[in-house]
Amino acid sequence: MNPEKKQRYYERVEEKVKELPWYVGEYIDKKRRKLSSASLLNYCHDYNIFFDWLLAEGYFKGSRKEVSLDVLEKLTVQQMEDFLSFLEFKLENSPLTINRKLSALKSLFHYLQNIAETSELEPYITRNVVAKIELNDVKEDPETIANRMEGKMLRGDEYEQFRQFVAHEYGLVNKDNKKLSNFHKKNRERDTAIISLILGSGLRLSEITGLDLDDIDWHKNTVRVIRKGNKEQYVYISDQAALDLKEYLTIRKETYGINKSNKALFVATTMGPKGTSRRLTDRSIEKIVEKYAAAFGKPSLSVHKLRHSFATRYHLENNNVPKLRRQLGHSSIQTTMIYTHLTNDEMHKAVNKADN
Template identity: 65%
Template sequence: MKNPNKQENFKKLQLLLNELPWYVEEYINHKLRKLSTASLFNYCHDYKIFFNWMISEQLCNGNMKDIPIERLEQMTVIEVENFLNYLHYQLENKELTVNRKLSALKSLFNYLQNKAETPDLKPYLNRNVMAKIEFNENKETMETRANKMEGKILLGDEYERFRLFIAHDFGEMNKENTKTYNFYQLNKERDTAIISLILGSGLRLSELVGLDLDDIDFSKYCARVIRKGNKEQFVFFSQTAMNDLQDYLAVRNTKYDVDKQNKALFISARIGPKGTTRRLTARAVEKLVEKYAAAFGKPSLSVHKLRHSFATRYHAEINDVPKLRRQLGHSSIQTTMIYTHIKNDDLKIAVDKMDMPKEQ
């Protein structure tokens, strides 16, 4: 199994670290085995915003990379509050985003004060201003978040209608457009299998594109994936997903002329006469979902919303939060609890029927 984005993300991370102070790089290296490169890249992006702000406010002179660690020790509560106000009012970051960036800074400062050591065994920071800063109170309840999500995911019979739309209806809709129709005919089994697998398992995008042929256990209906934190796990998927996957595998080699050395499960179509087949990228999957979602009349759908759709349906039918947490690969059960607040049409219909007059 391979994660095709891992090396690319690592290169991007290294390029960004070249712009940041040395102590940030030391902190990131400390976290490298514990967090994904994508998460660490986001941390560094937040640090870049912070250090650029320091320079723009003339809290420090020179280059961002040269900001001394001593300046962090001298930062005041007022300065940090000014930065948070800058995020909220000038960059128009929402409270959750401000909290996320503050969390990244708290983690960095905590490392510099409590974990990192100088050669004479003293902490890098004796004073940690971030420990004095409180997070914004998140006034948005789980129920509010669930209600916002509800209109952007698939519910009820939309699961099967969306799958059938990709497997058949999209082609009928575009018969007059030769280029679109031919491209669809080439990829319809692959695209149906991709959507069906997400809707039938709740896989993350990175987990999906990282799948190899030998990661699929056809007897147990499960796939071996690498989850966040580089944890290996077997994730189960539905009978429908298995059927669509087998339909795709029946045409994979002939349609894509795949080299025997290429073990990637999902393959990209050739582009141009000299094009080569390769593992389908995460961005390619995002684009195909966007294309079908727009044509289906639900443009808010994304890969992540399909994952939410699976989780909502799983909870409605199984009602076992610990099992759902494991299936989704959540580190905290609180993250999984949001799906207990999403309304389900099937349940509502059942309750409504209770009020119907009974036949005499």
């Protein structure tokens, strides 16, 4: 994550912390060295939901940030089960999402009971009800996950068809809509470069938005990214992605009115008479992909699904899980193994064709 984006996340964390009890702010502060700014923001969001639920249920009379430690200490197992039911049936959270929010609470309560100390060297709380609540038993084998992902990705000829659609056909389809047509004409090189880069590298969304001009090594066709855990890595990109990036860079400065100080690779269209160019955000790129995906007839496509599409094709063509793991930046080889199941059907078809 680039420093500018990281700073924005930390500023949002600071805003959220001000809305939460003092001990939550203390806990978040202690976690800054170990968790990314994005993870801290997710924690704050999860805690907001929990404390708002406490107030809505009448377990505390006052504001969210005034909820005292003794309120947490007196919560019963049944009340916590009620909270999980609220997440499942009212907020319609999936078992995996519920587990994530429960894990955030477990981490907070563990800190309050076992790490934090008062001036008298006593723990903040002596009773930890969340420790008695078990996570949902969500066990999916790689093949099950692969089957769920299948059909939501690009396969076979669709890789190049989608790229061509973004580069050319979207404008033709919308030629009678002046606004859409003009917007596509202005941004097609940039949007094609974004799609081509994801399909030709498998980079994460945050890695795409964090790219600067200086991060590209044109001689080796690699880009420098900061992966999870703030690890620097040089990731290969396809020849087609490199070509599309070069085409975008020929129009970048003039089209987007960029000054020399702006090193962001992908920038947004300027707004207003005195508008200045700025780095595209995660959400901006998500919306770009969603727009083209819907028009292409595959609305389930997303940045993450394009990453899956790259990984599936890579494994099918190279059958090298360790290299794919490094390319995707996975910390666990088990995560990468999902793609071996995704390509089983295509490999079976290839074997059958060999008999013909």
